[in-house]
Amino acid sequence: xxxxxxxxxxxxxxxxxxxxxxxxxxxxxxxxxxxxxxxxxxxxxxxxxxxxxxxxxxxxxxxxxxxxxxxxxxxxxxxxxxxxxxxxxxxxxxxxxxxxxxxxxxxxxxxxxxxxxxxxxxxxxxxxxxxxxxxxxxxxxxxxxxxxxxxxxxxxxxxxxxxxxxxxxxxxxxxxxxxxxxxxxxxxxxxxxxxxxxxxxxxxxxxxxxxxxxxxxxxxxxxxxxxxxxxxxxxxxxxxxxxxxxxxxxxxxxxxxxxxxxxxxxxxxxxxxxxxxxxxxxxxxxxxxxxxxxxxxxxxxxxxxxxxxxxxxxxxxxxxxxxxxxxxxxxxxxxxxxxxxxxxxxxxxxxxxxxxxxxxxxxxxxxxxxxxxxxxxxxxxxxx
Numbered sequence: 001x002x003x004x005x006x007x008x009x010x011x012x013x014x015x016x017x018x019x020x021x022x023x024x025x026x027x028x029x030x031x032x033x034x035x036x037x038x039x040x041x042x043x044x045x046x047x048x049x050x051x052x053x054x055x056x057x058x059x060x061x062x063x064x065x066x067x068x069x070x071x072x073x074x075x076x077x078x079x080x081x082x083x084x085x086x087x088x089x090x091x092x093x094x095x096x097x098x099x100x101x102x103x104x105x106x107x108x109x110x111x112x113x114x115x116x117x118x119x120x121x122x123x124x125x126x127x128x129x130x131x132x133x134x135x136x137x138x139x140x141x142x143x144x145x146x147x148x149x150x151x152x153x154x155x156x157x158x159x160x161x162x163x164x165x166x167x168x169x170x171x172x173x174x175x176x177x178x179x180x181x182x183x184x185x186x187x188x189x190x191x192x193x194x195x196x197x198x199x200x201x202x203x204x205x206x207x208x209x210x211x212x213x214x215x216x217x218x219x220x221x222x223x224x225x226x227x228x229x230x231x232x233x234x235x236x237x238x239x240x241x242x243x244x245x246x247x248x249x250x251x252x253x254x255x256x257x258x259x260x261x262x263x264x265x266x267x268x269x270x271x272x273x274x275x276x277x278x279x280x281x282x283x284x285x286x287x288x289x290x291x292x293x294x295x296x297x298x299x300x301x302x303x304x305x306x307x308x309x310x311x312x313x314x315x316x317x318x319x320x321x322x323x324x325x326x327x328x329x330x331x332x333x334x335x336x337x338x339x340x341x342x343x344x345x346x347x348x349x350x351x352x353x354x355x356x357x358x359x360x361x362x363x364x365x366x367x368x369x370x371x372x373x374x375x376x377x378x379x380x381x382x383x384x
Contacts, residue, residue, distance in 0.1 A: 016350025066093025175313020
């Protein structure tokens with residue numbers, strides 16, 4: 001009996017991130033530096049708000065778009081941190097930032113429309129575009145440009161079918177950021193060519209040497225930018241599955257229509273916890289950011305001692321060292337490292353073909369774990 005399966009789903013490769021963690025399960029003494037999840041627990045005052053919501057019986061559906069109080073807090077947060085004015089009708093609450101990304105491309109694309117996707121970048125962008133019957137057009141980011149999108153790279157890829165640019169900064173997996181000066185020529189191209197932007201800002205609170213700048217804050221860009229973000233990374237709320245989409249009301253309305261049929265609403269208890277996070281979580285974010293920064297500096301110093309080249313990341317919680325000089329592929333390097341030293345990292349090719357020759361290493365782990373991991377990495381490199 002033939003299985004009734006969608007051809008596009010069948011042909012899509014599984015996430016390259018998961019392969020190594022399926023192997024590591026049950027591997028005694030293994031250390032994983034691959035998952036992009038803060039090792040911190042959700043701060044207690046945020047957890048308390050979720051617990052209180054349960055105790056008060058707040059276990060029913062909310063509005064499809066989310067609690068009005070939470071939407072108002074998201075507007076206030078973006079005004080406070082990015083000086084971008086939004087109203088609640090331009091916001092809706094999603095099941096994590098990933099749902100916001102999916103809904104954006106599904107609501108905006110018609111078959112054959114093209115989406116510019118800079119890579120290396122988060123694994124979900126390309127599948128979401130393909131499943132929305134769009135065409136993913138890849139822009140290969142370069143280490144010599146600090147993995148920042150260059151305007152000339154963008155211009156080379158634009159056609160009369162280009163509808164959307166994915167802007168993945170701060171970047172997973174490289175840790176790259178885009179400054180206001182970097183964004184200005186990109187914004188100018190978007191206005192001139194009538195291109196919209198999906199700005200994934202899930203790591204926006206986690207920058208170390210300069211403050212994150214949203215492209216939506218630039219002149220002419222609020223009207224053509226959809227921000228996808230959430231609470232997972234900055235507030236250590238991965239399991240709460242809480243995110244949001246913000247953008248032009250006419251686009252948000254259509255995204256919400258898909259959300260209504262597919263999801264109904266984000267978890268109610270999580271929404272109440274999110275209100276508390278935005279109102280009173282700034283000190284927690286600052287504390288976690290400082291700890292991430294300490295770990296970042298430790299890894300960069302360790303790589304320097306090993307003579308392992310690595311671009312200095314300025315955001316998120318990943319480093320992206322280059323292993324080209326060792327003469328093996330990223331996948332072979334990562335597999336041997338796992339087998340010989342029981343240390344799991346992610347090959348750069350999980351984030352696009354241009355990630356070949358690199359590894360993604362997460363520092364969302366304790367300093368003790370990172371120290372033990374670097375000893376194993378150093379020993380492994382010594383054998384190559």
